[in-house]
Each structure stands twice: as C-alpha cells, then as structure tokens.
Amino acid sequence: MNYQTFQPHQDLEALVSCYWTLEIPAEYSSERQRIVPDGCIEMAFILGDDIKRYTSQDEFILQPRAMVLGQTLAPFFIEPTGYVNTFAIRFYPYGFANFVTTPIEQLANKETPLTSLFEASIVNELERNIINAEDTKQRIAVIEKFLLGRLHEQSTIDTIVKQTVDALLNSNGTATITTILKEDLSKRRQLERNFKKQIGVSPKQLGKVIRLQSALKMLLNKETDSLTKIAYESDYFDQAHFNKDFKEFTGISPTAFLNNEQMALSTLFYK
Numbered sequence: 001m002n003y004q005t006f007q008p009h010q011d012l013e014a015l016v017s018c019y020w021t022l023e024i025p026a027e028y029s030s031e032r033q034r035i036v037p038d039g040c041i042e043m044a045f046i047l048g049d050d051i052k053r054y055t056s057q058d059e060f061i062l063q064p065r066a067m068v069l070g071q072t073l074a075p076f077f078i079e080p081t082g083y084v085n086t087f088a089i090r091f092y093p094y095g096f097a098n099f100v101t102t103p104i105e106q107l108a109n110k111e112t113p114l115t116s117l118f119e120a121s122i123v124n125e126l127e128r129n130i131i132n133a134e135d136t137k138q139r140i141a142v143i144e145k146f147l148l149g150r151l152h153e154q155s156t157i158d159t160i161v162k163q164t165v166d167a168l169l170n171s172n173g174t175a176t177i178t179t180i181l182k183e184d185l186s187k188r189r190q191l192e193r194n195f196k197k198q199i200g201v202s203p204k205q206l207g208k209v210i211r212l213q214s215a216l217k218m219l220l221n222k223e224t225d226s227l228t229k230i231a232y233e234s235d236y237f238d239q240a241h242f243n244k245d246f247k248e249f250t251g252i253s254p255t256a257f258l259n260n261e262q263m264a265l266s267t268l269f270y271k
Contacts, residue, residue: 001028003268006136009144015095016147019140022268023048024084032079033265036216036250037072039209041096041107041200043089043114043143044069045130049082053111066114066127068096070107071200073209075251078265087130087139089147093165093206094157097198099150104200118150158194160187164203173211174235177203211235212249215242219254227254 002023008016017040026049045066052060054077063078071093097104100117114123126146133139160181167180181187195203215234219227231242246254 017090022086026082036075037209041091042069045087048085052079064113067111094162103197105196108200160191161198168207172214173207
C-alpha cells in the first residue's frame with residue numbers, strides 16, 4: 001500500500017485537513033476492509049478499478065467515481081475490485097459546508113455523486129482534469145482552483161459552530177457544550193439550529209467520534225499496552241465505557257482491532 005498526504009494552500013488550510021493518495025496493486029487489494037468514522041467529510045476521485053461498498057453482508061453498490069463521503073456514525077465495508085488508485089480531499093468537520101448550499105446532514109452515512117452537488121458540466125470538466133493530470137501536484141492544483149472558486153461564492157460557516165468544532169478538536173472530543181458556550185442559552189439555541197445542518201451530525205456525536213480517534217491513535221501507535229490507561233487518558237468514565245464506544249464506531253472490540261486484516265486501511269488512515 002502506498003498512502004501519502006499533502007498539505008493544502010494557505011487560503012484553504014483552515015477548511016481542508018489534507019489531500020491524500022492511495023495506490024494498491026491489484027494482487028494485494030482483494031480483501032474486504034472495515035472503514036471506521038473519523039469525523040471528517042471527504043471528496044474522492046476513483047482513478048483505478050471500481051470499489052464496492054457493502055450495504056449488507058452480501059449486497060453492495062459500486063462507489064461513484066467522483067463523490068463526497070459524508071459524516072459516518074457506524075463502520076462500513078469496502079472491497080476493491082482490482083487496482084486501487086484514489087485521489088481525495090479530507091475536509092475538517094466544518095470545511096465542506098463552505099463550498100455547497102446543500103445541508104450537510106443530507107450527505108451523512110452515504111456517498112453522494114459530485115453531480116448531485118455541483119453543475120454536471122463543471123463536475124465533468126473537473127473529473128476529466130483530475131484524470132488527465134500528470135501527477136498529484138497537478139491534481140492538487142486542479143482541485144484547489146475549483147475549491148477557491150467555489151469558496152468565493154459561498155457564505156462562511158457559522159461562527160458558533162466553528163468555535164464548537166475547534167473546542168472539540170482541541171480537547172480530543174471531551175469538551176462539553178456547556179463549557180464551550182459558557183452557559184449562554186442564546187448561543188446554545190443557535191448552535192443546535194445550525195450544527196447538524198453544517199456539520200452533518202450533532203455536537204455530542206462528533207465529540208464521541210473525535211474522542212475515539214484520539215484513543216485509536218494511542219492504540220495504533222502503541223503508546224501503551226494498557227486499555228485501561230488509554231480509556232483514562234481519553235477521558236472515558238471507565239474501560240467499559242471505552243469498550244462500548246469503540247464497538248459502536250468500529251464494530252469490534254479494541255483487542256480485536258489490532259492485527260485484523262480487515263482493518264488494514266483504517267490502520268493506515270488513522271495511525
């Protein structure tokens with residue numbers, strides 16, 4: 001597997017976490033992979049063979065070749081059909097809302113073709129330019145021209161929503177809404193009205209995903225062999241609480257997560 005990340009232009013760095021590429025030769029890409037929520041929204045271009053996303057144990061759809069993957073709150077399985085070659089943009093939780101008029105909650109837990117979000121002729125040209133680009137540097141230039149052009153057409157994210165997401169990110173998901181808003185009820189009403197529309201999930205749901213990501217990184221980087229210590233440092237009430245949230249978002253226990261061949265991609269993305 002060849003997974004690489006690239007930093008965005010300074011005018012986009014507050015909204016775009018990174019660009020990433022993934023290449024996997026066909027002979028190594030047939031294993032079904034479990035993907036876990038990460039709190040981000042991604043725009044992806046499939047440049048290699050098709051990728052299946054399972055909707056049940058045996059049924060699947062083919063992912064759109066130019067798509068946005070919205071916020072997810074449960075694990076899902078994908079399976080490459082051959083050679084994997086993907087170019088993608090990973091947005092911060094509040095990032096993608098700055099480029100579209102569609103409420104972000106409508107994108108949650110599914111793939112949405114770009115043609116459903118932007119004018120078809122624009123998407124067709126964008127996809128053609130991404131495919132024909134000579135390398136990743138050119139692809140980044142193409143997508144940044146597109147994003148910067150869209151950014152100037154859209155209003156920015158609600159300030160209270162952004163402050164809440166930043167506080168959740170800075171606290172690894174442990175900050176409470178009461179603490180963030182300092183008990184200002186007017187701000188709470190504004191937050192509740194706009195958060196799901198602009199982020200795709202509730203503040204509590206996003207906080208749980210962010211906190212789990214913090215624990216996942218400790219687990220994957222082997223900072224400690226003690227699950228109890230990971231639970232404590234991630235501010236879970238106890239290990240049972242940690243195990244419950246872990247299984248909710250990954251579908252398996254923390255001990256089963258490690259060295260699981262179906263977690264190879266998630267391990268790559270979140271390590």
